[in-house]
Amino acid sequence: MSLLTHLLACAFGMGSWVAINGLWVELPLLVTVLPEQWDLPSYITIIIQMANVGPLFVTLMHRFWPGSLKEVVVIYVVVSVGIVACLLLAFLWDYTSPIVGTTHSTAFLILTFFLALVDCTSSVTFLPFMMQLQAQYLTTFFIGEGLSGLIPALIALGQGSGISSCANVSQMVNITSDNETMEGTIFRMETRYLPARFSTLIFFLLMTAMMVACLVAFFFLTRQPKVWELSQQQLCPSTIILNSFDQILEDDGGTGRGEGYSCPKSTKRPMETHPEKVSYSVAKLAFIYLLITWVSSLTNGVLPSVQSYSCLPYGNTAYHLSATLSSMANPLACIVAMVLPSRSLALLGTLSLAGTGFGAYNMAIAVMSPCPLLQHSQWGDAIIILSWVLFTGTLSYVKVMAGVILRSRSHSALVWYGALEQLGSLLGALLMFPLVNIYGFFQSADYCSLQCPV
Incomplete structure (x- = not known):
């Protein structure tokens, strides 16, 4: 039963961000067809942040009308919406229409909003739901969340999404010399995209x-003995009750419920109840929440907007390896957190600084595009790939351990985790969108036709 529950928790976590992560890894193929081309990542980023209306609505409902939304019902609804949106995207992703005189991929952008609405809302529903299971399943949930990036990346890699080669093509031109016009032939390098092994329809x-596997896993998780007992006997209703920050700090027995709410003691054995509550001062809790906001802004808002600009100058292979290996770094960091957990805030702060440093290097390379450092060297390829992997891995470990720490505090602490995660993502996206789409601060690179000094 324990192994089965771990598998269910992993499959449930996998559905939290699999749809949006699938869009990211399919980008090399999408940008060759959709009219937004390499501006598409920044469009996706800002749409994801617009979808924060979902978690905001859920949070406000549970803050001012506690008990009006049932957590289990909300999860069933959002996952079902995700399934429908994914299915429609498979058939409508390349539909375009004119908007203010410019052609846009309207169906793709609209359905991306609904997928983002599902995934953003999962931050304030999936994680708090895991509070109803034993503590060891939370890390498994994070592993599944990491797999939501890895599995689509592996599928896209098998698909050959956006794989290209450089071809030497000839072009006839008119050459004027001494008032005479002659026809001549020039040769230039051009990017040729290889056909994918299977279509975008199959991918979506x-x-x-x-997403269907996530829904099935959630159904069986709600039938686990502990969750089933709570829902059937209504000892502790499975609704989110969002307390104020001060209430999180109160000694409420780790339930995260406000004063005056009485919940009968569990009849389970001591080992099956919540782990012993760890006491943290207001300053330490504020530091943890600050880390969550900062790390989320980098991993979900700032750096994803410029990954193509930082990697494509080194070639298509470097871009694919950085995207795939950094996706693998996420679940590996979760496994490391399971095997070598550390609640040291000093360590988490150090890892956050290290991850920020790697992110700063990635950003600097994106700013230098299309002619970054070590462009014609294998060292340049290796460093940018390694930097993206270490950036993702270090900050993923910080996010997992922050979730484990807050899980030992209360249910409400996990709700705040999700809310601040989305806030950080929103701030990062709002910062990057005008830089990429309005001011054109970053320049795209075509590796085959680059004219950079060696």
Whole structure:
């Protein structure tokens, strides 16, 4: 039963961000068809942040009308919406229409909003729901959340999404010399995209299947003995009650419920109840929440907007390896957190600084595009790939351990985790969107036709 529950928790976590992560890894193929081209990542980023209306609505409902929204019902609704949106995206992703005189991929952008609405809302529903299970399943949930990036990346890699090669092509031109015009031939390098092994339709159908697996896993998780007992006997209703920050600090027995709410003691054995509550001062809790906001702004808002600008100058292979290996770094960091957990705030702060340093290097390379450092050297390829992997890995470990720490505090602490995660993502996206789309601060690179000094 324990192994089965771990598998269910992993599949449930996998559905939290699999749809949006699927869009990111399919980008090399999408940008060759959709009219937004390499501006598409910044469009996706800002749409994701617009979808924060979902978690904001859930949070406000539970803050001012506690008990009006049932957590289990909300999860069923959002996952079902995700399944429908993924299915529609499989058939409508390349539909375009004119908007203010410019052609845009309207169906793709609208359905991306609904997928983002599902994934953003999962931050304030999926994680608090895991409070109803034993503590060891929380790390498994984070592993599943990491797999939500890895599995689509592996599928896209098998698909050959956006794989290209450089071809030497000839072009006839008119050459004027001494008032005479002659025809001549010039040769230039051009990027040729290889056909994918299977279509985007199949890719999005596979994403739909993963969302269905998430729904099935959640159904069986709600039938686990502890969750079933709570829901049937209504000892502790499975609704989110969002307390104020001060209430999180109160000694409420780790339940995260406000004063005056009485919950009968569990009849389980001591080892099956929540772990012993760890006491943290207001300053330490504020530091943890600050780390969550900062790390989320980098990993979900700032750096994803410029990954193509930082990697494509080194070639298509470097871009694919950085995207795939950094996706693998996420679940590996979760496994490390399970095997070597550390609640040391000094360590988490140090890892956050290290991850920020790697992110700063990635950003600097993106600013230098299309002619960054070590462009014609294998060292340049290796460093940018390693930097993206270490950036993702270090900050993923910080996020997991922050979740484990707050899980030992209260249910409400996990709700605040999700809310601040989305806030950080929003701030990062709002910062990057005008830089990428309005001011054109970053320049795209075509590796085959680059004219950079060696």
